[in-house]
Amino acid sequence: MKTVSGKATPLIAPGETLGVIGAGVMGRTLLHGLFDSGAIAREQAWAAASSQSSCDAASEELRIPVETDFRSRIAGSGMILICVKPKQAVKVTSILRESGLRPDTLLISILAGATIAQLESALGTHNPWIRAMPNTPCVVREGITVICAGTYASAEHMARAQSVFEAVGQCLPADEVHFNAITALSGSGPAYQYLIMEAFADAGVRVGLPRQLALTLVSQTAVGAAKMVQSTGRHPAALRDDVTTPAGCTIGGLLMLEDGKIRSVLARAIEEATKIAGSLGAAVSDKDKRS
Numbered sequence: 083m084k085t086v087s088g089k090a091t092p093l094i095a096p097g098e099t100l101g102v103i104g105a106g107v108m109g110r111t112l113l114h115g116l117f118d119s120g121a122i123a124r125e126q127a128w129a130a131a132s133s134q135s136s137c138d139a140a141s142e143e144l145r146i147p148v149e150t151d152f153r154s155r156i157a158g159s160g161m162i163l164i165c166v167k168p169k170q171a172v173k174v175t176s177i178l179r180e181s182g183l184r185p186d187t188l189l190i191s192i193l194a195g196a197t198i199a200q201l202e203s204a205l206g207t208h209n210p211w212i213r214a215m216p217n218t219p220c221v222v223r224e225g226i227t228v229i230c231a232g233t234y235a236s237a238e239h240m241a242r243a244q245s246v247f248e249a250v251g252q253c254l255p256a257d258e259v260h261f262n263a264i265t266a267l268s269g270s271g272p273a274y275q276y277l278i279m280e281a282f283a284d285a286g287v288r289v290g291l292p293r294q295l296a297l298t299l300v301s302q303t304a305v306g307a308a309k310m311v312q313s314t315g316r317h318p319a320a321l322r323d324d325v326t327t328p329a330g331c332t333i334g335g336l337l338m339l340e341d342g343k344i345r346s347v348l349a350r351a352i353e354e355a356t357k358i359a360g361s362l363g364a365a366v367s368d369k370d371k372r373s
Contacts, residue, residue: 195362
């Protein structure tokens with residue numbers, strides 16, 4: 083548990099519950115991480131999903147109540163994680179507002195593109211909000227999440243939110259102005275890495291390797307290279323130079339990659355994803371859609 087002013091910061095107070103609205107992959111992953119780390123007990127948690135079949139499947143997996151109608155759960159919740167699609171944010175905030183939400187309940191949003199200002203406006207209360215952007219490697223406890231505080235969130239609220247995401251990987255604070263770029267770089271980043279690994283594995287097959295061997299070599303090489311960057315603190319260019327001997331095969335391959343403008347293509351991918359991330363919260367600002 084994180085500390086504030088030298089004191090332990092409990093995730094939720096005794097008698098309170100933690101709710102997850104949106105029991106999809108990320109919602110379930112966060113709950114598994116919290117249970118496995120001992121941050122909360124199963125009897126302190128509940129979740130919500132949009133269909134009964136999804137509720138039944140999530141409830142069986144998590145061994146907690148998962149319901150389509152969560153209104154009765156709101157008043158007793160000390161923390162609520164909102165893990166729905168951005169277009170569902172207005173409906174969720176309307177339910178929260180009308181179902182006895184306490185003013186001290188901490189709300190954590192992982193909605194891509196939805197700003198703190200949009201969420202605070204949609205809810206219309208002074209509840210503390212934390213905006214977060216995790217990524218799917220949280221499933222294997224190797225995620226990276228970035229968080230920022232809303233208007234009414236304190237250092238203690240940030241510490242509690244950090245505890246949630248450190249149960250599934252690393253967690254860092256950042257200014258909200260960077261969140262669209264963060265969404266593009268680390269939120270979408272695993273998909274780009276998978277595409278690159280798939281291409282490398284296909285290339286290995288092209289030059290004669292069995293597919294499974296090629297995929298194992300590629301994936302472990304990616305893991306090892308990432309750990310080298312993290313553990314040594316050296317710039318990737320310096321680590322690359324260590325592998326690049328004069329007149330060797332590595333420099334030949336690097337030149338082919340540069341001929342293909344790989345730097346430009348990757349940079350443009352992040353640029354495009356950043357632009358799209360900025361448009362995803364538009365539905366939250368459309369007050370005419372409030373129910």
